[in-house]
Amino acid sequence: MITEKIARQASEAIDSRLRAAKFIRTALNHVFPDHWSFMLGEIALYSFMILVVTGTYLALFFHASSAKVIYNGSYHALDGQKVSVAYRSVLNICFDVPAGLLVRQMHHWAALIFLWAILAHMARIFLTAAYRKPREMNWLIGLTLLVLALVNGFFGYSMLDDLLSGTGLRIGYAILISIPLVGPWLAFLFMGGTVPNPATLPRMFALHIFLVPGLITALLGLHLFMIWRQLHTNYPGPKRTNRTIVGSRLWPAYTGKSIGLLLLVFGVIAGLGAFFQIDPVWTYGPYDPASTMAGAQPDWYLGWVEGALRLFPGVNLRLGHWLIPEIFFPAVLMPSLLFLFLYSWPFTEKLFSKDTGDQNVLRLPYEQPFLTAGGAGLFIFLLVLLVSGGDDFLALAVGGSVVEIRTILRIVVLIAPPCAAVLTYFICVRVMRRKALRTRMTSPEASAEAAAPDEMALEPRPPVDVHELTPGGE
Amino acid sequence: MTDDGKQRKSGLTAFLDLCRETLELGGKTLDFLSTAMRQMQAPRRPPEPLAKSGRSEDRELETEAQIQRRERIGTGLVICFFLLAVLGGIGFLIAYWSGRNNTQVLGGSLALFLCGMGITLVLWARLLVVQKEAVEQRHPLQSSPLAQKVAAKAFCDGAHDIRRRRLLAWMGVGGAGLFGAMVLSLLRSLGMSPDKSLYSRIWKGGQRLVTSDGKPLSLSSLETGSMVTVFPEDQIGAERAQTILVRVKEHLLQLPSERAGWAPSGYVAYSRVCTHAGCPVGEFEAEQSILLCPCHQSTFDVLRAAAPTGGPAARPLPQLPLYADADGTLRAGGGFTAPPGPGFWGIS
Numbered sequence: 159m160i161t162e163k164i165a166r167q168a169s170e171a172i173d174s175r176l177r178a179a180k181f182i183r184t185a186l187n188h189v190f191p192d193h194w195s196f197m198l199g200e201i202a203l204y205s206f207m208i209l210v211v212t213g214t215y216l217a218l219f220f221h222a223s224s225a226k227v228i229y230n231g232s233y234h235a236l237d238g239q240k241v242s243v244a245y246r247s248v249l250n251i252c253f254d255v256p257a258g259l260l261v262r263q264m265h266h267w268a269a270l271i272f273l274w275a276i277l278a279h280m281a282r283i284f285l286t287a288a289y290r291k292p293r294e295m296n297w298l299i300g301l302t303l304l305v306l307a308l309v310n311g312f313f314g315y316s317m318l319d320d321l322l323s324g325t326g327l328r329i330g331y332a333i334l335i336s337i338p339l340v341g342p343w344l345a346f347l348f349m350g351g352t353v354p355n356p357a358t359l360p361r362m363f364a365l366h367i368f369l370v371p372g373l374i375t376a377l378l379g380l381h382l383f384m385i386w387r388q389l390h391t392n393y394p395g396p397k398r399t400n401r402t403i404v405g406s407r408l409w410p411a412y413t414g415k416s417i418g419l420l421l422l423v424f425g426v427i428a429g430l431g432a433f434f435q436i437d438p439v440w441t442y443g444p445y446d447p448a449s450t451m452a453g454a455q456p457d458w459y460l461g462w463v464e465g466a467l468r469l470f471p472g473v474n475l476r477l478g479h480w481l482i483p484e485i486f487f488p489a490v491l492m493p494s495l496l497f498l499f500l501y502s503w504p505f506t507e508k509l510f511s512k513d514t515g516d517q518n519v520l521r522l523p524y525e526q527p528f529l530t531a532g533g534a535g536l537f538i539f540l541l542v543l544l545v546s547g548g549d550d551f552l553a554l555a556v557g558g559s560v561v562e563i564r565t566i567l568r569i570v571v572l573i574a575p576p577c578a579a580v581l582t583y584f585i586c587v588r589v590m591r592r593k594a595l596r597t598r599m600t601s602p603e604a605s606a607e608a609a610a611p612d613e614m615a616l617e618p619r620p621p622v623d624v625h626e627l628t629p630g631g632e
Numbered sequence: 633m634t635d636d637g638k639q640r641k642s643g644l645t646a647f648l649d650l651c652r653e654t655l656e657l658g659g660k661t662l663d664f665l666s667t668a669m670r671q672m673q674a675p676r677r678p679p680e681p682l683a684k685s686g687r688s689e690d691r692e693l694e695t696e697a698q699i700q701r702r703e704r705i706g707t708g709l710v711i712c713f714f715l716l717a718v719l720g721g722i723g724f725l726i727a728y729w730s731g732r733n734n735t736q737v738l739g740g741s742l743a744l745f746l747c748g749m750g751i752t753l754v755l756w757a758r759l760l761v762v763q764k765e766a767v768e769q770r771h772p773l774q775s776s777p778l779a780q781k782v783a784a785k786a787f788c789d790g791a792h793d794i795r796r797r798r799l800l801a802w803m804g805v806g807g808a809g810l811f812g813a814m815v816l817s818l819l820r821s822l823g824m825s826p827d828k829s830l831y832s833r834i835w836k837g838g839q840r841l842v843t844s845d846g847k848p849l850s851l852s853s854l855e856t857g858s859m860v861t862v863f864p865e866d867q868i869g870a871e872r873a874q875t876i877l878v879r880v881k882e883h884l885l886q887l888p889s890e891r892a893g894w895a896p897s898g899y900v901a902y903s904r905v906c907t908h909a910g911c912p913v914g915e916f917e918a919e920q921s922i923l924l925c926p927c928h929q930s931t932f933d934v935l936r937a938a939a940p941t942g943g944p945a946a947r948p949l950p951q952l953p954l955y956a957d958a959d960g961t962l963r964a965g966g967g968f969t970a971p972p973g974p975g976f977w978g979i980s
């Protein structure tokens with residue numbers, strides 16, 4: 159009773175100013191599919207929110223300056239050492255700011271989960287062909303979000319001016335400068351000169367906390383707006399056709415589940431930040447031009463580039479007076495081709511497919527063996543590269559020499575992806591045959607329906623149930 | 633008003649009731665969970681033609697008694713998790729205000745609070761919200777051809793009202809171009825154009841080789857098979873100026889003929905910055921006479937002008953010509969043979 163009265167008054171107050179009654183109604187009734195795989199995008203969204211919140215806290219205490227000072231803080235192992243202002247401020251966050259270490263570790267964990275969630279989300283979009291018309295734009299925006307997330311992760315752990323970040327920055331500089339023609343200009347634009355130099359950290363900082371997150375926020379808004387406008391896809395199933403959407407309404411079931419998920423993601427990240435140490439820069443020591451951290455590794459989402467750097471043989475290209483350095487091929491060309499392929503995929507696929515019009519019902523991975531096989535091949539390729547990024551550890555673990563292990567990995571990276579693709583293809587075909595067989599055996603009319611799912615769309619539109627529109631009205 | 637009062641009172645008693653029930657329900661909850669587990673493991677019903685339908689259809693089959701049971705147990709569970717969350721929240725406040733700054737306690741209690749609240753909400757949405765499968769029509773995204781035409785016409789009509797359109801277009805292009813040039817000029821302040829530092833060969837002829845504490849080196853400073861990092865006198869500690877000085881057996885050296893005089897008494901010097909991706913080439917393995925880069929394990933042959941012998945590097949480390957002056961002090965005979973560090977387009 160009371161709720162009804164308040165709700166009516168509130169909606170009246172809003173509507174009389176914004177003419178929003180219709181919007182509120184459709185918004186509350188917005189239908190979201192119930193399948194778990196739709197949560198992956200949400201997890202990415204929520205970890206981004208957590209990144210912004212924890213990052214803001216950190217930004218209040220972090221000073222991006224490579225000016226040198228003598229350390230004299232609570233971490234006595236480094237007492238009296240010459241460190242940069244940036245590194246000192248990180249130690250201050252870790253040891254002096256209340257809850258500083260917790261927030262810092264949560265921030266780093268949130269970044270890892272963010273990227274994990276984006277990739278899993280993207281895999282689900284790819285494997286269910288959710289990128290087809292009318293969602294091609296969102297595929298493009300999504301990929302750009304992925305690039306921004308990767309880059310911002312790199313900026314993040316490269317600003318701390320510890321030994322590991324110094325190594326990362328050097329390699330980042332080497333990659334930039336290797337680009338033909340414009341490389342030196344790009345490197346100087348971003349880093350302010352050859353590394354290391356005092357201009358670099360403030361630039362990383364501005365990019366990391368302002369420009370890139372701002373771009374991510376803007377593109378994310380666009381991403382979500384388009385999903386809102388186009389409605390989600392549906393997995394195939396009863397009542398799910400190209401012209402229907404089936405699931406729970408925004409209010410109340412989806413709201414409850416989604417806020418619950420937000421809190422759970424936040425909670426898991428808090429737990430990780432509490433109990434699992436991450437990027438302990440005080441043990442690495444300050445940046446020192448003369449040393450490299452033994453076994454330096456990038457965060458996992460860049461490990462595939464590191465792996466490619468190691469596996470690519472030492473050959474460069476001389477064009478008369480000009481040079482294309484060896485590092486260009488694995489670190490610039492290969493990722494560019496990969497992203498070119500991904501960006502163009504929805505459009506490439508159109509050349510081969512007979513789909514016309516909007517595609518609102520997803521395909522299951524086994525229903526499209528070629529695509530799934532390609533995805534599996536790509537996944538294995540990146541996985542082998544990721545493993546190669548730690549080939550020195552692998553050599554230690556299995557007791558071979560790095561040279562031997564690397565030779566093996568060079569072969570594996572070429573052979574394993576096609577094998578995985580072929581294997582996946584046959585598994586898909588098999589599953590598809592089995593399902594078809596079973597469907598035919600159990601219900602003849604169902605198979606007819608499966609053959610022509612669009613028939614369902616011709617059903618008359620169900621009348622709007624007024625009682626459904628007023629939640630809690632019993 | 634009376635409504636209000638009644639609600640508050642019944643709210644309180646209801647809460648106490650629920651707490652009591654919660655305790656009683658402890659055992660039953662376990663029952664419920666174990667049946668649920670068993671149901672999940674039970675063989676599925678004959679497969680439906682396409683993907684499985686939503687949970688709601690099972691719900692519609694629930695009897696009145698089952699619904700009541702679900703809601704009672706749901707309430708109990710929800711309260712349990714909420715109490716856990718409260719515990720976490722209080723724990724966090726105590727941990728923070730005690731001033732101990734213990735990461736595990738702070739984070740653990742925060743996690744407990746957030747997960748408790750999260751599970752509470754999810755359970756609520758699953759057990760205490762009437763589950764209805766909603767089916768909605770999608771409105772086609774495309775408008776009618778007429779609407780599309782009208783939209784295009786609105787633009788064209790407006791455009792018609794603009795006089796001297798070509799002039800406007802030229803002015804637009806000109807203004808934008810000028811503005812672009814202005815903005816791009818500002819990039820210069822970022823130090824964008826690569827300056828001499830990129831091409832610099834660091835050493836000047838005649839400079840003494842000094843260690844990181846500024847001590848000059850002479851012909852008697854090193855044993856054969858040992859190594860030290862040296863700098864030009866005026867750039868001690870600078871990253872790009874790091875140079876490796878190694879002493880090897882003179883007769884083993886196989887330098888190209890034009891570099892024959894660069895290794896007095898078996899002293900050779902190379903840039904310490906890896907030509908692959910710029911890490912400091914840290915390790916010297918005397919038996920094999922190779923320098924090893926720890927980043928991606930490139931190796932360079934000290935005896936053959938630091939030619940790459942393994943790993944991903946393709947260019948040799950730039951060499952520094954050396955000579956010994958009259959009293960045996962080691963000096964640079966000129967700059968490095970190439971700019972130090974990773975390669976780039978115009979490195980020549």
Ligand code: HEM
Pocket residue numbers: 195196197198199200202203204206276279280283288289293296297298299300301302303304307378381385389390391392
């Ligand atoms: C910052 C990273 C990203 C966030 C926060 C994000 C968020 C979301 C959310 C919340 C949804 C709706 C739920 C879902 O379908 O999972 C969604 C849908 C979608 N996303 Fe993303 N996304 C991100 C990156 C990407 C990437 C990398 C791609 C692909 C390259 C992508 C392509 C799509 C598409 C095509 C849809 C519509 C899917 C459908 O309706 O079935 N997104 N995104």
Ligand code: FES
Pocket residue numbers: 906907908909910911925926927928929930943944945
């Ligand atoms: S930086 Fe030396 S091998 Fe890569």
